[in-house]
Amino acid sequence: MRELLLNAIEHGGNFDPQKYVELSYVRTKRAVACRVKDPGEGFSFEEISHAAVSNPIDDPLRHLQYREAGNLRPGGFGILASRNMVDELMYNEKGNEVILIKYLDEAGKEAIETERARE
Numbered sequence: 138m139r140e141l142l143l144n145a146i147e148h149g150g151n152f153d154p155q156k157y158v159e160l161s162y163v164r165t166k167r168a169v170a171c172r173v174k175d176p177g178e179g180f181s182f183e184e185i186s187h188a189a190v191s192n193p194i195d196d197p198l199r200h201l202q203y204r205e206a207g208n209l210r211p212g213g214f215g216i217l218a219s220r221n222m223v224d225e226l227m228y229n230e231k232g233n234e235v236i237l238i239k240y241l242d243e244a245g246k247e248a249i250e251t252e253r254a255r256e
Contacts, residue, residue: 149175179232
């Protein structure tokens with residue numbers, strides 16, 4: 138959650154104190170869902186080749202080498218780390234809003250696995 142908030146503040150709000158990031162959440166018996174929305178123009182994964190989740194896909198060592206070769210500061214692990222800590226991570230089409238879901242029990246996890254198997 139922290140990484141997604143920091144991404145929204147940095148990339149969506151450009152650290153501008155006049156721009157607000159929206160955060161909302163709901164907790165049920167089986168899950169916690171959080172929504173983060175920033176005022177930015179959004180992004181697509183094709184546009185963020187400097188992020189670990191995009192290029193090279195999910196390979197942290199190659200990602201570090203990629204950033205070093207491009208003279209980029211260390212980092213770019215926010216989305217990848219977030220995705221690995223939750224059960225679902227979904228961005229809107231514009232790329233300025235993300236919903237993450239963490240299931241709290243096995244029944245919730247099984248329900249999503251069943252749904253994914255149907256797709």
